[in-house]
Structure formats: C-alpha cells, structure tokens
Amino acid sequence: MFAKKSLPIGTIFSFVAVIVFSIFGLGSCSNPSTPAGFEGYVYEKPRIFGSGGYQGTLQGPSNFGMSLLRNEVINIDMRPNTYTENFKILANDDLNIIFDFHAVVSIRAGTVKAVVENYGGEHWYARFVRETFRTYVRNAVQKFDSGELKARRDDIAKEVTVKLQTYLNATPFEVKNIVVGNINYPDIVAKAVEKKLAAQQLLSEKETQKQIAKKDAEIRIEEAKGIAEAQKIINSTLTENYLQHEAINAQLKMAESPNHTTVYIPVGTNGMPLVKGLK
Template identity: 80%
Template sequence: MKPRNSGMQNLINNLVKGTVLVGVVGFGLTACTNPSTPAGEEGYVYEKPRVFGEGGYQGTMKGPANYGVSLLRNEVVNIDMRPNTYTEKFRILANDDLNIQFDFHAVIGIQSGSVKTVVEEYGAENWYKRFVRETFRTYVRDIVQKYDSGELKTNREKIAKEVSLRLQSYLSTTPFKLANVVVGDINYPAIVANAVEKKLAAQQLLAEKETQKEIARKDAEIRVEEAKGIAQAQKIINATLTANYLQHEAINAQAKMAESPNHTTVYIPVGNNGVPLVKGAN
C-alpha cells in the first residue's frame, strides 16, 4: 500500500524539474551573443568571466563581420583603424613672453591586424588619451617656445615638421602611424593684432606714396621730352627762315590781304631787300 503523500511528492518533483528546465533554457537564451564589427574597424572578442571558466580573449575580426552566435558570454571591443584627426588647443608663451593661442592637428591611423595589441597594451578605445595626447602636447610646447611670437606664422610649416619628426620617432615601435601634422589658426592678443593692422595700413600708404612719386617722375620726364621737342622744332624753323623765304611769305600775305573785302586801301612801301611793308587804311 502506497504512502498517502506519494502523489504530493511526485507533484513537487515535477515542479522542480520544470523549474530547472526553464532556468537552463532561460540561461541559454540570455547567454547567447553574436558580436559584430562595422566596416573600417577591427574587433577584439573576449568572454566575460562566469561562475565557471576563466573568460578572456577569444579572437579578432575585421569589419564588417560577425563573430557568430555562441552560448558563451562573448563581447567585442571595436577599434577604428582608419586615420583620424586629433586636435589639441594651446595657449603658450612664445620666446618673447607673448601669450599665443592656436590649434594643432595630428592625423593618426592604426596598423591593420594590431587590434589585440591596442586593446591589451594601449588602453583600447582610449589609446590616444592614454598613450599619445600628453606626449604630443609636450612636443608642441617645447618647439613653439623656441620662437618669438612674430615668427610663428612664417615658420608654421617648419614647426609642424619638427613636431612631426619627434612624434613619428615616438610612435615608431607602436601600432600607431602618424600621417600628417598641421598647425591651425594662430591668434595673437588684441593689442598685437591692432599693431599689425596699423603697420599694414602704414605700409599700404607708403606704397601709394611711392606710386604717386613714380607717376610724378614719369610726368616730369614727359614734360622734359616735350620741351626738348619744342626747342628742336624752333631750331629747325630758325634755320629755315632765310631772307628769300621771308620775302616770299610777305608777298603771299599781301596778296591775300588785297583780296580781302575788309581792306579798302593798301599801302605797299618797299623795304630792305624788296620786302613790302604793309599798313592798313585808317
């Protein structure tokens, strides 16, 4: 004869088995992951530690890619491997103790296939802040402070090259590759900017004066040449005014006057060398 509580015991056992089964299924569903990596990035796949197992590094992948569905608690750290521009703003005392504001831009990429090293040795997504930023800023300050404020704009390419060479050397044994360094806008204090504007205005005015002076000089040269031409013409005319020529011109003039209706009487005394002397009627 069976005990009275045997039915109750069976019910309890079934409930426990069902609860365990649901728990196992639920755990399996929540533990499944499918890490993915977008284009241009590389993924570092790792397993989160659980009650059992050690977790840790599982593998890498180049985007776009999926690691695949797994019952393990796999996750991914994605690192952008493409060159990106990192901008730093500065306010630095130049060599002449003038406070200058400007930007510096560094274009840095990451060597393909190095995502594991970047994550495990250089701080993963924070690699720039942890490993590059302060060194980059130190190089800029050291080099800029060697120049007077007025020399910065004219030497910006030289400054960028000096910073670039030092930063390349620093990154040479790392996965990070420097593509370019550029000096951005350089801003002087207002008092300096005003002084520069006044200087430029004075230079422009001086240039205008020089132009006016050159125009006046050219005008004077033209007048001299005109005077020379007049003097030369007079010299030629004087050389051709012979007595015969003057007599001929006087006769022609008298002939025209005689034909003119404005003259009623004409006296023609004969002067030296037969040149007529002309006198109009009263």
C-alpha cells in the first residue's frame, strides 16, 4: 500500500488561479471587424490590465484579429451619403417657404482616426456639419423674394456648395453635391399664382379673339372694295345705247315665244323703247 501524497495548499491555489485566469482570458478575447465601405477605429477598453485607447485602423472588409485585450471598434461609413434638411424660411418678401435641401457628403479614405477623435465619430454630421450647412442655406435663400426661388434654385445650390466646400476643406469631409428639393409656397401664394395663370390664359384667349376679329374686318373691307370696284366697272359700261340694245333683244325673244301675250307700243325716236338715263 502506498500512502497518498497531498499537494501543498499553495500549489492547489496556483493551479486554480491559472484555470480561472485562462477561462477569464479566453472569455475576454475579442476580434473586431469592419464591413465593406467602412473604416474601423479600434480601441482598447481594459478590464484588469492594459492602458486603453487607440489600437489601430481597419479598412473594411477586415478583422483586427484575436487579442486578449478587450478591443472594440467604431465603424465609420466612408461612402457618399445623402443628408436631407427640411426648412421653413422667411423669404425676402416676408413669406414663409417650405422646402428641402439635400447634401451628398463623403469621408476621405484613411481619416477615420481624425473623425473619431476630433469630429464626434459616428455623429460627425450632427456635431460638425449640420448647423453650418443650415446657416448657409438660410443666408442664401433670404436674399430672394418667394417668387424667385424656383427660378434661382440652381444659383442657391451653387452658393451653398461653394461655402460648405470651403468650410470642410481642411477636414476629412468632402461635399459631392447639393440639390434643392421640393419648394412649397403658402396657400395664399399658390392661389395668387393660380389666378395669375388663369388671367394670362384669359388674356391669351382675348388676344386670339382680337386677331380673329381683325382678320374678319380685313376680309370684309376687301370684300367691300371688290363690290365697289365691280359696281364702278358696271356703271361705266351701262350706256343708254347698250341698254336699248339689250331691251330690243329681250322683246324679240318674248315675241318669238308662243305664249307671249304682251303688247309693246313703240315710243321714242324711230319707234325705239325709251330708256331713262342712269346719270
């Protein structure tokens, strides 16, 4: 029989500590990852040991790798995204105009560290861009009367684009495009526009009618001129001799008719019918 030899108490505690530490260490391992189109800001969030802070950058899609440190990642979308702002602005003629502005902004590659540490990370647009963008829009719109806005929307967008690009020039952010969205006028303006359009349509119709009446009058004038000219020609050819000649021919035709019962009494010179002069 061999006597059982017990382990020293210190060794047992050390063994248990190693097991617990191993389990704890494996459980605290991390492997941060970043999807395509994003850049990842990897940082340490220490539990027991480690200094914490920035650990590196990921270009998606990729993984940082397994680590005993408690590494985490902040993923920032670097692709161009559209940011829409809704406005109700008092125009130069004191009318409130409701419309949208759309800004397409992206983040320059390789700048995720600056975005996270200096510009608010995932909230960079709200913290650094939004209010400045809205200020530029208000300043540009308030220069014009409400009726000009639709016609000047490209000029307004261009002005805001130049100012925002200048503001963001030394930052990780880049303006791709700015577009003025739908412009909605107050009801009073919409009704006034409808009345104006209706009046213009009526005026156009009246102008058309005027042109038609003018043409009709010109036609009547030309017709009257034609009639007067015809009468003038006829009057100049209806002499007394011509009319007497026509009267004799008419009498001859009637005399030759079997049903003729009219009796003509010749009067005048040489028994010729008398014809009263036309002059």
